[in-house]
Amino acid sequence: MLLSMLRPAAGCCLYLQLLVLSFSCVESFLTPSHLQNGLNGFSGLRYFHITGAPRLTVPLSESIDANRERATLSRIVVEDFALLITPAAMAGIAFSQYKDTSVAFHNFVEVASQNTWSPVDGGAYLTDLITPALNGPVTTVISILFATLVSMTVSNLLTRQNTMARALAEIIDDARRTEIHIENFPEPFRSRADSLVDSFVRGVFEDAAQKKICPVSLRSRQELGSLLKLLNQLSLEPNAPGMILGEAYAAVNRIIDHRSNLIAAYQTRFPIWHYGNLAILALAICVIFLMLTDKSALLFLGGFQLRMCWSMLIGTFAMLAVVIYDLNTPLSGVFKIVESTNMNSATRKTYGNILED
Numbered sequence: 446m447l448l449s450m451l452r453p454a455a456g457c458c459l460y461l462q463l464l465v466l467s468f469s470c471v472e473s474f475l476t477p478s479h480l481q482n483g484l485n486g487f488s489g490l491r492y493f494h495i496t497g498a499p500r501l502t503v504p505l506s507e508s509i510d511a512n513r514e515r516a517t518l519s520r521i522v523v524e525d526f527a528l529l530i531t532p533a534a535m536a537g538i539a540f541s542q543y544k545d546t547s548v549a550f551h552n553f554v555e556v557a558s559q560n561t562w563s564p565v566d567g568g569a570y571l572t573d574l575i576t577p578a579l580n581g582p583v584t585t586v587i588s589i590l591f592a593t594l595v596s597m598t599v600s601n602l603l604t605r606q607n608t609m610a611r612a613l614a615e616i617i618d619d620a621r622r623t624e625i626h627i628e629n630f631p632e633p634f635r636s637r638a639d640s641l642v643d644s645f646v647r648g649v650f651e652d653a654a655q656k657k658i659c660p661v662s663l664r665s666r667q668e669l670g671s672l673l674k675l676l677n678q679l680s681l682e683p684n685a686p687g688m689i690l691g692e693a694y695a696a697v698n699r700i701i702d703h704r705s706n707l708i709a710a711y712q713t714r715f716p717i718w719h720y721g722n723l724a725i726l727a728l729a730i731c732v733i734f735l736m737l738t739d740k741s742a743l744l745f746l747g748g749f750q751l752r753m754c755w756s757m758l759i760g761t762f763a764m765l766a767v768v769i770y771d772l773n774t775p776l777s778g779v780f781k782i783v784e785s786t787n788m789n790s791a792t793r794k795t796y797g798n799i800l801e802d
Contacts, residue, residue: 536760602772612707626693
């Protein structure tokens with residue numbers, strides 16, 4: 446009896462193994478080594494298209510290495526492929542392993558219930574007795590709770606992405622406005638202020654190029670604080686442009702607010718137990734399906750139809766897991782707020798010229 450349970454159970458483990466393998470493959474490509482080297486790891490120019498904003502160009506380094514460019518492209522292709530293929534692969538394995546899964550579940554119930562008798566009708570009478578209870582309050586409550594949590598999760602993750610996209614777009618917009626005001630500053634204030642703005646924007650998009658937003662790095666950056674001190678020094682100069690200086694103050698303060706909004710949105714995440722609850726509810730629905738179909742005659746006569754239903758159920762849950770995982774990583778995957786593309790020729794202020802147009 447023990448061996449008869451272990452053999453089907455081993456086949457069932459393929460569901461979890463494939464899902465873990467797929468996401469491990471994705472995770473291994475999220476932060477490739479050449480991106481972790483910072484700006485020196487890049488060459489050429491790179492621009493980032495933010496959803497809902499004009500195409501903006503920000504250079505990250507002087508030259509680009511072809512091998513590293515291909516590695517970045519390969520990472521994106523592998524990541525997107527893993528996300529797209531996982532639901533179909535899980536559904537296929539579920540279809541092929543349904544019989545073993547059903548047998549393993551039946552054997553588990555027999556051992557756990559400690560029955561001293563065996564049904565002569567293949568469990569049909571027992572299943573008919575328990576069906577009203579399962580289809581009544583149990584399935585209804587679990588389904589409503591699962592649908593509510595899924596709706597809340599997807600809605601909040603989409604809102605988080607929109608907030609981050611808006612914050613990034615506004616940071617670039619106000620950074621360019623600040624540069625326009627800085628052009629009217631006297632030297633040496635102009636060159637110093639321009640380098641501070643440039644350094645801050647480069648730092649923000651260095652994190653974006655590494656497919657992450659580092660709150661500690663953003664908070665610890667001193668460019669905006671140094672820029673405010675520089676504006677304070679300029680305000681004491683007799684030839685300080687008063688109205689333009691006030692506009693520069695306002696733009697820098699808005700950038701600080703946008704940075705705070707970006708950090709707050711990035712750190713707004715569901716705790717791990719929230720996703721654990723979703724997994725438990727999905728598992729409960731799968732168990733209910735196995736309980737309702739635990740009939741030898743049904744498995745014999747409608748085995749193919751049951752395989753189809755089981756594969757659709759597992760494939761749907763796998764698709765939901767992929768969508769939630771993708772939404773939870775706003776800088777990578779299919780649903781992303783930043784899209785990076787290599788550029789061979791551009792200048793530092795191209796993004797500003799686009800905004801001016």
